[in-house]
Amino acid sequence: MSVLKEIEKLALDFNSSLDDLKKELKKVQSQKCRLIKQKTKKGYETEMTKVIKYEQALKEARNYLEPKKITVTTMTKSDIELLNFDETMKAIRSIQSKKCLSQYEETMSTYDEACKIEEMLIDHKNQVKPIEETVVKKSDINDLISNLEKLDSKIDKKYIIEQLQKML
Numbered sequence: 001m002s003v004l005k006e007i008e009k010l011a012l013d014f015n016s017s018l019d020d021l022k023k024e025l026k027k028v029q030s031q032k033c034r035l036i037k038q039k040t041k042k043g044y045e046t047e048m049t050k051v052i053k054y055e056q057a058l059k060e061a062r063n064y065l066e067p068k069k070i071t072v073t074t075m076t077k078s079d080i081e082l083l084n085f086d087e088t089m090k091a092i093r094s095i096q097s098k099k100c101l102s103q104y105e106e107t108m109s110t111y112d113e114a115c116k117i118e119e120m121l122i123d124h125k126n127q128v129k130p131i132e133e134t135v136v137k138k139s140d141i142n143d144l145i146s147n148l149e150k151l152d153s154k155i156d157k158k159y160i161i162e163q164l165q166k167m168l
Helices: 003-013 018-038 044-067 075-080 087-102 108-125 138-150 157-168
Strands: none
Touching: 003 044, 018 044, 075 108, 087 108, 138 157
């Protein structure tokens, strides 16, 4: 059986839960750690080899099951549209770093692609608002409530609406 088939089979054994696979990986790493301290043990090398092979197989099965994170350099327009403001800012810094590293390469294809992605990210940044602008703070609501409680009982409805609209 090929190594890839073994990894796939191991991944399917843990398919019910990625957490179970991670727990198994931690268990094996603990075994390896304990075994490292027993170098004088008879059969140490064969046992350690077996544990390391199993650990590596578990790591590869985890990589097989875990979803891959999209990197900034491979983002498309549709990927960028899903980002919030903070993620967009982080992506802009990342792509600017990529531009800086690739600007003196012989082929400018990486640099040109990074420039295109940066332009899309900057356009997206102008469309999304920072969290601060889109969130109403509980403290602001509490302040409004306490102000309304202190005011006369015959408060004008327009005043309350005006105060709420300021929060928007």
